[in-house]
Amino acid sequence: MSATPRAPLKSLDDALQQLLASAQPLDATESVPTLQADGRVLAQDAVSALHVPPQDNSSMDGYAVRCADVGTAGVELAVSQRIAAGASGEALQPGTVARIFTGAPIPAGADAVVMQEDCTVLDGQNAAGEARVQVNAQPQPGQWIRRAGEDVSRGAVVLSRGQRLGPAELGLAASIGLDTLRVARRPRVALFSTGDELVMPGEKAPQDMPPGAIYNSNRFFLNSLLRRMGCEVTDFGIVPDQRDATVQALQQAAQAHDLILTSGGVSVGEEDHIKPAVQSLGTLDLWQIAIKPGKPFAHGQIWTAQGQGAAHFIGLPGNPVSSFVTFLVLVRPFLLRLQGVTDIAMKTVAARADFDWPRADKRQEFLRVRRNAQGGLDLFPNQSSGVLTSAVWGDGLVNNPAGRTIASGDTVQYVGFSELLA
Numbered sequence: 354m355s356a357t358p359r360a361p362l363k364s365l366d367d368a369l370q371q372l373l374a375s376a377q378p379l380d381a382t383e384s385v386p387t388l389q390a391d392g393r394v395l396a397q398d399a400v401s402a403l404h405v406p407p408q409d410n411s412s413m414d415g416y417a418v419r420c421a422d423v424g425t426a427g428v429e430l431a432v433s434q435r436i437a438a439g440a441s442g443e444a445l446q447p448g449t450v451a452r453i454f455t456g457a458p459i460p461a462g463a464d465a466v467v468m469q470e471d472c473t474v475l476d477g478q479n480a481a482g483e484a485r486v487q488v489n490a491q492p493q494p495g496q497w498i499r500r501a502g503e504d505v506s507r508g509a510v511v512l513s514r515g516q517r518l519g520p521a522e523l524g525l526a527a528s529i530g531l532d533t534l535r536v537a538r539r540p541r542v543a544l545f546s547t548g549d550e551l552v553m554p555g556e557k558a559p560q561d562m563p564p565g566a567i568y569n570s571n572r573f574f575l576n577s578l579l580r581r582m583g584c585e586v587t588d589f590g591i592v593p594d595q596r597d598a599t600v601q602a603l604q605q606a607a608q609a610h611d612l613i614l615t616s617g618g619v620s621v622g623e624e625d626h627i628k629p630a631v632q633s634l635g636t637l638d639l640w641q642i643a644i645k646p647g648k649p650f651a652h653g654q655i656w657t658a659q660g661q662g663a664a665h666f667i668g669l670p671g672n673p674v675s676s677f678v679t680f681l682v683l684v685r686p687f688l689l690r691l692q693g694v695t696d697i698a699m700k701t702v703a704a705r706a707d708f709d710w711p712r713a714d715k716r717q718e719f720l721r722v723r724r725n726a727q728g729g730l731d732l733f734p735n736q737s738s739g740v741l742t743s744a745v746w747g748d749g750l751v752n753n754p755a756g757r758t759i760a761s762g763d764t765v766q767y768v769g770f771s772e773l774l775a
């Protein structure tokens with residue numbers, strides 16, 4: 354038996370660069386209702402055809418006035434018109450005020466709004482049958498007026514191609530009248546789990562699990578992660594431990610998918626059916642990435658049967674936390690790039706470590722931590738790549754460079770799961 358030579362470790366930056374270089378953005382786009390575009394990636398700029406708000410309008414319930422008519426506090430003026438939101442008034446007659454409500458357009462000639470709390474409605478009416486108010490505060494020109502175009506001006510690009518759409522983006526698109534949006538098509542991903550020890554939850558009750566068997570947990574978080582990234586997922590379940598069946602499953606999946614994602618069976622030297630199967634159907638690079646958790650990682654292509662094009666292949670490590678972390682640091686940016694997202698860098702922030710990490714590793718580490726009430730970070734005590742509890746207890750990762758120890762009080766780089774899982 355000859356030992357497989359150890360491939361040199363590849364830095365995460367190099368691996369990511371190589372992976373992204375192979376990720377051509379999908380060229381197909383589709384139009385979707387704005388209401389259903391959450392999480393999708395915009396395929397063309399959204400340009401406003403109008404000002405938002407369209408006209409100057411009141412930001413208070415009160416009275417629209419000409420400042421020149423209110424030289425001092427206490428002036429009494431007639432109420433010559435009433436303008437509710439959705440209505441449009443007439444030019445304000447000098448020496449009068451307009452009753453006005455939040456969101457209603459400011460009538461021509463008015464240059465301020467006095468809030469109703471600063472006015473007293475007087476008894477009786479004037480000869481024209483108009484109510485009268487006393488204005489108890491002298492207004493400043495422009496007060497309580499929201500200006501036309503203050504949010505968006507006509508012709509402005511409010512959202513850019515390559516921008517990922519969330520709740521605020523959808524609201525802004527709607528505010529310029531867009532009921533549909535052109536977005537990148539969803540990446541189609543085929544998901545496989547490998548490993549003869551795996552049992553699907555529901556297939557066997559815990560008390561009936563044979564020795565050596567474990568439940569397939571990776572399938573569940575990978576499926577969820579993929580969907581959160583906007584993918585359409587076909588779950589092929591656990592690949593049978595047979596060469597022919599594997600080749601057939603992979604080949605079939607390559608026809609209709611942009612990416613085939615597997616977990617398990619990519620450790621160095623492992624006799625695994627996935628590796629030769631992919632090699633027989635396309636190309637495969639096995640990488641040893643200098644990160645912890647998550648060293649082994651496979652990347653390649655599977656040609657389609659027609660010989661036109663190929664599906665991407667990514668093999669993640671089997672250990673659940675390795676699988677989880679490599680997805681976040683490598684597969685996530687890859688999927689964003691496929692959808693044409695421009696801003697894909699993982700954004701870490703400086704934070705204070707409230708723990709010691711005395712043993713430096715030669716690999717870059719992603720430690721599972723959580724923020725505490727003192728504004729620092731606590732470390733989950735068991736950082737083993739098999740302990741998925743760490744990812745549930747934690748609310749994010751510390752990106753610790755290779756060779757670095759951490760002492761309590763040190764500044765470290767933190768990224769929250771809320772950012773990575775959005």
Ligand code: AMP
Pocket residue numbers: 546547548550551567568569570571572616617618619620623670671672673
């Ligand atoms: P492997 O990468 O196949 O050598 O697997 C490494 C470790 O991860 C082994 O302990 C496997 O049992 C475990 N593992 C592999 N796939 C899964 C999975 N889908 N769910 C849970 N654990 C897994």
Ligand code: MG
Pocket residue numbers: 547548549617618671
């Ligand atoms: Mg395995």
